[in-house]
Amino acid sequence: MNVVKDMARQIFAGRKIRHLRAQLGLTQVAMAGQLGISAAYLNLVEHNQRPLSRKLQKKLESVLPVKEGELSGGEEARMLSALEELFSDPLFDRNRPGGATLGDFVAVHPEICRAVLKLYRAFRNAREDRLKARESLSADPYFSDTSHKLLTQLTSIRSFAEILQDNDDLSDHQRGRFTDVLVDESKKLTLMVGELFDFINGESLESASLSETPTDEVVDMLSVNDHYFPELEEAAEQLRERIGNPQPYGLFDALVHYLDEQLGISVEIVPVTTQPSLKRGMWELEGEDGGVLRLMETLSVSSLVFRLARVVAEVAYADVLEKTLARGHVSSDEARQLCLKALGSYFAGALMMPYAAFRKAAFELRHDIDLLRRRFRVGFEQVCHRLTTLQKPQEEGVPFHFVRVDLAGQISKRFSASGLRIPRYGVLPAQWGVQDAFLKPGRISTHSMRAEDMAIYFSITRTVTKPGTMVGQAGNTFAVSLGCEISFARHMVYADGLDFTHPDSVLPPVKK
Amino acid sequence: MPQTVLVVEDEPHIVDSLSFLMKRAGFEVFIARDGDAALRMVESCPPDLMLLDIMLPRRDGFDVLKSVRANAAWQDIRVILLTAKGRDVDRLKGMELGADDFVTKPFSTKEIVRLVRQHLGVEEKTA
Known part of the structure; x- marks a missing residue:
């Protein structure tokens, strides 16, 4: 370490001393006199021919406008190393300065070096951000799906255009059919390019999402539909009628009865000590077509009812959920499953807080969440969530x-x-x-x-x-x-x- | 007896244009809309050449190619892959798996006819 320090002191001190002496307007003879050394020795020090001893460094620091330790060269050595790294960037492939030039520059213009390094760090960060953005964009399912569709349409258009151009002997029927394909595919292409522009302008973030995760796709699916699903509201109303329009506190029993009688699913509330624990944490459904629905005893009554309602949705109203989902666009099976879960939850909320009655109560009670919770026997989050679906x-x-x-x-x-x-x-x-x-x-x-x-x-x-x-x-x-x-x-x-x-x-x- | 070309592609308009081009070039054409159907057709009636798209429903073009090359009886079937522009990795993977050639979408109709003829050793018709 000391060897490195001594080398740095030797490399940078000479240039710096020469530069500062010139700034003060002193001759070598005059400054050597102040330092108590010969002009010839100072000349050798200035040209890095003699090492800078600690004793001489101290003397120089008292004569020259520098802070204590500034002539040690440590900062310059770090700066030179950073600059060498900077110029090793492929960006400077053909304009790479030599080590001696850089050393001179560091010794004479440290402020400019600092500024250059700061600028380079900012540039490197910006370049990394751009690469990250490009990477996430290239992995975006929307872009890969869109580029595939664009290529398919372009392929059809190009093929039929060339066929029409190269084959004079086509029948009228063939010519008409191929022209129709061209018109049809061109229209689709126009539509797709329009969507792409909207996407770039951020106008259809919901429909043509930047979906990075399946969860994002669920959020997008809800947003596209303004968080309101009339088919699910209708299905929930229908179920309420079927189970005899129970009061909120009667909903649990009514659903347990419906599951058992209509769907052949018996409900068990299991103690928290149950081993092994339930497959889905708080609940599990064993057997899809008839079976046992086990729910953890630690769930609140509103959570129990919510879970029962979701199972009814998934089993008895699966077709409605699928039909609702089909209106949107999901890219993966995982996203599809999450969307179906979200729609099942929507159904449960709609069953527990029927639209008209809940909306009326919300305005009457001035959105007092606690009063709404008590009226509908539901949880805080359930009320907040349902309010967004009105x-x-x-x-x-x-x-x-x-x-x-x-x-x-x-x-x-x-x-x-x-x-x-x-x-x-x-x-x-x-x-x-x-x-x-x-x-x-x-x-x-x-x-x-x-x-x-x-x-x-x-x-x-x-x-x-x-x-x-x-x-x-x-x-x-x-x-x-x-x-x-x-x-x-x-x-x-x-x-x-x-x-x-x-x-x-x-x-x-x-x-x- | 005309040589046979199996077009494996799920996009109806592209099937339509390839089918037209191959028939015009004098080949007998068979069509499969997905990977499974393609393998069934190869089994029942091995073609002389396959125009095989990579992005197919159920079983993709790579899987089909692997199955074809895994069967000693089908080694003579020429396979030209239809790859998407900008997907160099697909082209490389296809050649690695034993494809004879590739065409990049959107392809030139003249180029695809020329390639098929070349691989089947058919002289180009003079106009």
Whole structure:
């Protein structure tokens, strides 16, 4: 290490001393006199012919405008190494300066070297970001699917155009048929290019998604349908009638009875000590066509009912779920399964909170979530989720956004009808105040914020905890947030007292 | 007796154009819309040449090619792969698995006819 330091001191000190002496306007003779050495020796030091001793370094530091240790050359050595790395980049293939030139440059213009290195680091980061973006884009199922379709259409168009051009002896029938194909394929191509432009302009993010994961596809599928599925609402209404329109507290028994009588599935509530544990954590269904549905005793009543309703959806209304799914576009089997699960959950929500009655109650009770929970015997998250689905044309509810995050701010559920743009990836910005709910577990807190689009949004947030599946296992806790654009906040009891005539006044004070 | 070409492709319009081109060039044409159907046809009536698309439903073109090359009785079948532009890796993989040639989509009709003739040792017709 000392050898390296000594070499650095020797390489850079000479050039630097010469440069600084010239800046001071001193001759070698004059400065040598001040240092108490001969001019010839100083000349040798300046040309790196003699090592710079620690004693001489100290003396130089008292004569020259440098800080203590600046002549040691350590920083210059690091800079030279960084510059050499910089110029080894293929970018400088034909313009690579030699080591001596770089050494001179580092010694004489360290500030410029620092700036160049800073610029190069920024360039390298930008280049890496671009490569990452290109990689994720090339792996995007939308792009691979679209490019395949484009190629197929282009192949058809080119083939038939050349056939028409090269074959004068085609019959009228053949000519007409091939021309029809050309027109047909050209139309499809035009449509596809239009979609591609919309996609590039970000206008059809929902329909032609940037779907990176199957979960993204579920979110996109819900968004494309504005989070409202009339077929599932109708199916849930139909089931309610079939099981005798039970009151919320009678729904559990009614579903257990329906599963047993109509679908041949018996329901068992099993103790948490059951071994081996249930296949799907909190529940399992053994046998599809008749069988046993086992549910963990730790589930709340609302979760039990929800699970029963989802099984009914998956078994008795599978055709409706499939038909609903067929309206959208999913790229993989995993995404398809997740979408079917989401649609089953939608059905369960619609059964437990019938559209008309729930919407009426929501406005009457001014979206007081606790009162809605009690009226429909459901959970906090279930109410928030159902509120986002009140999108029936002409009978809409408040356009809400809904987001669920974990302690680290990772988003696990998101939907927005309010206009608020929820990030597709990563964590939720702290400014949204959602994570603050973890500081007051189980209590509702309110929050207002101005988003990037300059609109102001009002939201309520509360933690929800999913029970563990084993004795002693803590459940998972999430923060759930439900919000709307500030002009709709008057429909929420939680916004009472806010001055809507001066929307800015609802924003939290800026921290100084 | 005319030589036979099996077109293995799922896109109806491309099947239509390839079928037209091959018939015009004097070959007898058979069509399979997926990989499984292609293998059934090869088994029942081995063609002289296959125009084999890679992206097929159920069993892809690579799988079909592997099965064809795994059977000693089918070694004489010429296989021309239809690959997508920009998918060099497919072309390399296809040649590795024993394809005789490849054509990149969107292909030139003259080029594909020329290649088929070349592989089947048929002289080009003079106009």
